[in-house]
Amino acid sequence: MFNSLSERLQDTFDKLRGKGKLTEADINVAMREIRMALLEADVNFRVVKDFVASCKEKCLTAEVLDSLTPAQNVVRIVLDQLTELLGTTESKLVLAQNRTPNVIMLVGLQGSGKTTAAAKLAYLLKGQGHSPLLAACDTHRPAAADQLATLGSEIGVPVFRGDGKDAVKVASASIREAVDHLNDIVIVDTAGRLQIDEEMMQEAVAIKQAVKPDQILMVVDAMTGQDIVNVVQTFAERVDFDGVIMSKLDGDARGGGALSVRAVTGKPIKFVSMGEKPDSLEVFHPDRMAKRILGMGDVYGIIEQAQKVADQEQIDAAERMLREGFTMDDLLGQMQQIRKMGGLAKIISALPGGERALAQQGGVDESSLGRIEAMIRSMTKEERARPKIINGQRRKRIAAGSGRSVQEVNQLLKQWGEMNKMMSKMRAATQGGSKKQRRQ
Numbered sequence: 439m440f441n442s443l444s445e446r447l448q449d450t451f452d453k454l455r456g457k458g459k460l461t462e463a464d465i466n467v468a469m470r471e472i473r474m475a476l477l478e479a480d481v482n483f484r485v486v487k488d489f490v491a492s493c494k495e496k497c498l499t500a501e502v503l504d505s506l507t508p509a510q511n512v513v514r515i516v517l518d519q520l521t522e523l524l525g526t527t528e529s530k531l532v533l534a535q536n537r538t539p540n541v542i543m544l545v546g547l548q549g550s551g552k553t554t555a556a557a558k559l560a561y562l563l564k565g566q567g568h569s570p571l572l573a574a575c576d577t578h579r580p581a582a583a584d585q586l587a588t589l590g591s592e593i594g595v596p597v598f599r600g601d602g603k604d605a606v607k608v609a610s611a612s613i614r615e616a617v618d619h620l621n622d623i624v625i626v627d628t629a630g631r632l633q634i635d636e637e638m639m640q641e642a643v644a645i646k647q648a649v650k651p652d653q654i655l656m657v658v659d660a661m662t663g664q665d666i667v668n669v670v671q672t673f674a675e676r677v678d679f680d681g682v683i684m685s686k687l688d689g690d691a692r693g694g695g696a697l698s699v700r701a702v703t704g705k706p707i708k709f710v711s712m713g714e715k716p717d718s719l720e721v722f723h724p725d726r727m728a729k730r731i732l733g734m735g736d737v738y739g740i741i742e743q744a745q746k747v748a749d750q751e752q753i754d755a756a757e758r759m760l761r762e763g764f765t766m767d768d769l770l771g772q773m774q775q776i777r778k779m780g781g782l783a784k785i786i787s788a789l790p791g792g793e794r795a796l797a798q799q800g801g802v803d804e805s806s807l808g809r810i811e812a813m814i815r816s817m818t819k820e821e822r823a824r825p826k827i828i829n830g831q832r833r834k835r836i837a838a839g840s841g842r843s844v845q846e847v848n849q850l851l852k853q854w855g856e857m858n859k860m861m862s863k864m865r866a867a868t869q870g871g872s873k874k875q876r877r878q
């Protein structure tokens with residue numbers, strides 16, 4: 439996601455960094471590049487205009503231009519503006535304390551990912567100790583209820599189908615069902631169409647009136663780009679909603695829709711969906727997303743993900759690696775964790791500069807984990823602890839012992855070096871990354 443935008447913005451910043459002192463003309467060139475990058479990412483043109491204007495105004499001050507690190511200040515300004523554009527702070531799912539069940543209604547176009555988002559949200563809430571009920575109120579597309587039923591049984595969440603005919607009746611009956619079965623949250627999946635149409639809007643409004651949702655979330659497909667802005671605006675006017683679930687951010691979405699939606703409608707993005715699996719719905723953090731777009735990684739995101747799958751011992755080990763770098767033994771120990779966390783590429787892309795490194799290297803071969811394991815197991819204890827001592831002779835021995843080629847051993851050692859380099863970048867980023875600290 440955001441790959442090309444991210445790449446272009448980082449190129450612009452690299453050029454600024456290379457200049458040392460910045461003039462007004464340099465800022466103008468950079469702002470022009472940022473404007474082009476945003477437009478090509480399909481961000482709404484009005485949003486781009488305002489964004490660039492406010493960045494420019496803040497950058498063209500004596501405070502920035504005469505500072506010792508003008509390029510860093512420009513990056514900070516763009517980061518702040520981008521964070522603001524995305525919503526500044528996390529927008530929580532607001533549930534009423536004094537109402538059982540709480541009702542969350544999902545709306546959106548057909549194919550936006552509504553039905554899967556309903557199941558993902560149920561899974562997330564179940565993990566937080568809730569007892570959700572899914573209500574299949576997309577009665578126009580028969581396969582939708584079946585799809586929800588399949589997803590529900592996968593994640594162990596009941597699905598209410600009612601008579602499967604009248605969406606409003608199914609929605610109302612689902613509330614009674616939840617009361618009877620002590621479900622504290624009902625997630626109502628509604629029908630969508632390929633385009634906005636009157637019948638869909640009327641039905642959504644009728645369901646809203648019938649079940650009085652505590653939260654209405656609109657599911658928006660990130661691949662749609664800025665065209666989605668009109669659709670979102672219409673939904674905001676007709677049904678009104680509290681926030682957005684941005685789906686399919688794992689794809690090669692250019693990001694325009696995600697970057698425009700908040701500015702155009704004032705509605706916050708509350709969740710992002712990064713895949714088809716039930717656990718791929720994440721709470722949206724504007725600051726972290728802005729950092730990712732600017733190539734600064736999402737260290738907190740990866741730590742959270744690690745905490746989900748790791749025990750305390752592993753968390754301590756990860757902290758030590760962050761401090762001291764990591765050995766081949768650490769790599770072996772982490773292999774299992776890496777698999778649990780969704781694979782190497784996912785982790786590397788969350789590190790500062792990681793997405794770029796991945797793009798430059800043409801990605802990571804995930805099946806290489808098994809081969810790497812074999813090579814590490816062929817190393818001596820000392821070699822695992824201090825891979826730098828592995829000379830040509832040792833490389834040959836490791837290759838023979840693991841049934842791999844010397845080139846593969848070379849590649850592993852190179853990757854180990856690069857990953858350690860990334861770790862030290864990450865360390866610099868989490869410590870504030872001042873030049874002084876980096877030199878130590």
Ligand code: GDP
Pocket residue numbers: 546547548549550551552553554555585630685686687688689711712713714718
């Ligand atoms: P609905 O018509 O709005 O209910 O859409 P669905 O929930 O049926 O989703 C449409 C398609 O998009 C399905 O094939 C989903 O598996 C897929 N999908 C939904 N969310 C995501 C996502 O976050 N990432 C990816 N890659 N696919 C998704």
